[in-house]
Amino acid sequence: MEVQNKIGIYNQKLKQIVERNTPGDGIFQTAVPSLFFVRKKQINQTDKCFVKPHVSVVLQGHKISILGNQEYHLEKNKCIVSGVDAKSSSNFLVKEPYEEFLSLFFYLDRKMLSELILEMEKHNIPYAPSKFGFSVGDVDVEILECLYRLAELVDKPDQISLRAPMILRELHYLVLIGKQGGVLYGLYAQGSDKNNVIQAISFLKENVAEPLIVEDLAKKVHMSVSSLYRHFKDVTGSSPLQYQKQLRLYEAQRLMFMENEKASVAALRVGYESVTQFNREYKRMFGEPPHRDMTKRKNSFWG
Incomplete structure (x- = not known):
């Protein structure tokens, strides 16, 4: 219950930051490197794009995404890890009147992933391998907390240059050792x-x-x-x-x-x-x- 309470608290804090920094409908690049906020006001809106490797967390609303040839359903506090550049088709849905779709995502750094994996192998840190390029699951509370620390830098521009690289590295590590890390480990382990x-x-x-x-x-x-x-x-x-x-x-x-x-x-x-x-x-x-x-x-x- 304590974990769920923490997830709920960080979800609310992140929603406030996203709402405050998204003036309208769309995908907004923030002043924090690689961090984007998403706000969709139109219901049943379908977007097609070619996405880069990224981690995305849904804060509110619901969307159905097709990555590769797999269909994924994402709703509040669901996390998608995409390890490869791939065609994506997303249909944004609204279940409650006047509810908007809110999410945030950050692009993955391939070099950073490879470096972290080498360090993990040196220290025999376990991982769960996966043969796929994508994964969807419940967001880890540690990842959500780390995302909050990264997102709040949007309102602290003088701290971005020093703190953002450290937090992004921590985020990459937390994703690698988390439930969905096997997707990235399998793709970025050398050889x-x-x-x-x-x-x-x-x-x-x-x-x-x-x-x-x-x-x-x-x-x-x-x-x-x-x-x-x-x-x-x-x-x-x-x-x-x-x-x-x-x-x-x-x-x-x-x-x-x-x-x-x-x-x-x-x-x-x-x-x-x-x-x-x-x-x-x-x-x-x-x-x-x-x-x-x-x-x-x-x-x-x-x-």
Whole structure:
């Protein structure tokens, strides 16, 4: 009961900070490195994006997220740990009248995770391995308390530069040793099959426009083709070729939205040889052809 009381107290404190620092509907980057606040006022609103490795905690409301090919239900005091860059589709729901969806998340530092895992191995700190790239569970009270100390720095800007790096490192450690830490340990322990998949993902991101020959990719990360396929599917929910297509489409969307590129130019920049094929696959991914999707997104963004 004491643990639940503490979780309730930190939840309320975090909600107050998020509400105070989110002027409207959306995702807000804070002055604290890697920390974001989320506030969604619209019910049954679906967002699609390509997420980076992160830890997210729901403070209020409910959402259904599809990461990879798995569906996750998140509600108050649920925590999702995502260890890989992946396609995400989230539907925000409201169960009570006038209730908003509130959450916060921080991006994971891959280098920090690898360093901490090496230290954990030196000291024989136990962990629960996982073959997947994502995990959802109840938030640990220690993680919630640490998140509160990080979030309250938003109102103490003069302390951010010194305190935030220490708290973020502590958060990474607490997640690693927590109930969901096996997801990250399996991915960022040097020499593991899952870490080889992380190396493959990094290569695909850095060479998004280049043709993909899976046999060559497998050699680069020192795996057999069958092993790469199996572990890549476990971690991301997709095959390497499917994953590359997702990367290309989301990067093309970013180019059109952020850099005002025409669809034909964006298609070529991400590696498509046929604009017709690009338009067809873009509509299949996002539900609208590129021009119409951009019009809706820009109208929504600029109000």
